[in-house]
């Protein structure tokens with residue numbers, strides 16, 4: 223398999239197998255004009271297999287979105303063919319406009335112009351609760 | 367006055383133990399010296415914004431403000447408010463902020479008071495948001511327990527009925543875990559048990575002892591307090607489940623035969639069938655007194671929220 227190396231952009235590495243497609247969707251990468259490569263089940267020394275995403279443009283990226291899906295992933299920033307920065311991620315304390323509350327009784331279901339905010343209440347079990355109604359965030363309930 | 371300095375009550379957990387103690391002290395003083403408080407809020411206006419009806423809570427707030435010498439305005443259901451015309455809560459609150467000095471708000475949507483507090487220049491008191499919080503009910507309960515028992519620690523508290531959706535129960539638990547040597551007996555049918563996030567994140571986290579049972583009689587003799595709740599139709603998505611569970615527990619004289627002489631029987635009212643009327647004459651029935659107490663603790667709270675404001 224031959225995938226061009228990128229000149230300027232990102233390499234999101236060490237993604238747990240299966241998570242790349244989720245990150246791809248959450249970052250709306252299908253809407254970009256530039257080259258995007260999504261590689262699944264690549265061989266990895268560290269992880270046996272891993273997923274990878276390569277993005278051929280320095281777009282604005284919300285790292286919290288990636289961290290929420292896969293805090294073990296690393297984000298490499300590439301400029302002029304060189305990795306200039308490796309960003310380690312960690313589970314974000316607050317998710318701002320990443321996911322939406324699934325509770326039909328929550329004020330966010332009716333009130334317009336409200337930010338969707340979730341707070342990390344249990345780091346060990348990755349539990350996020352709605353800032354408003356305190357419902358737990360159901361897995362991958364993303365904003366479109 | 368900036369928004370940041372505004373004193374709101376959104377969630378009972380916002381209050382420190384000292385603040386709760388102070389509110390109870392003031393409420394007790396009001397009960398003893400009503401006339402001394404009759405003009406404390408002269409010239410002040412309370413807005414009761416009830417986006418869903420709750421006559422009892424609204425009247426309790428209005429009575430509290432009137433007894434302090436203040437005035438009240440407001441609406442009692444969403445249909446008569448501008449929400450029916452599509453106005454956002456944020457806009458309604460920003461407008462009403464200019465009409466009154468303090469707001470008591472009831473809203474069917476959970477988390478609504480947080481949105482209101484962010485927009486309001488005047489204090490917001492949460493008078494209930496969906497199945498989420500109802501802090502003035504909890505303050506009422508704490509005042510009642512403290513008046514009946516003379517303490518808020520060293521108590522075995524039976525909570526009976528709908529422990530799953532019962533926000534009164536959830537708030538009471540999160541308020542009581544701060545006191546020493548509290549033990550809960552959680553009495554409910556399997557389907558209406560306390561949610562796991564409360565047993566784990568509140569009870570176990572605070573190392574509070576609890577027992578789950580579906581029998582009302584089993585631990586009756588140990589109880590200092592028996593808190594009954596109503597199974598509410600509006601919390602169910604399915605009518606069959608409601609009908610099956612609504613009369614699961616009915617407290618009557620016979621069931622009380624093994625109870626302590628100084629048991630305190632509480633209920634947030636209105637009741638349906640869960641306490642037989644024959645219990646009303648029992649000295650241990652505290653629920654009507656509890657309703658009266660609600661006015662005094664709300665008076666204390668209004669005073670606290672308005673303190674230091676022009």
Ligand SMILES: [Zn+2]
Nearest residue numbers: 323328352355
């Ligand atoms: Zn919510």
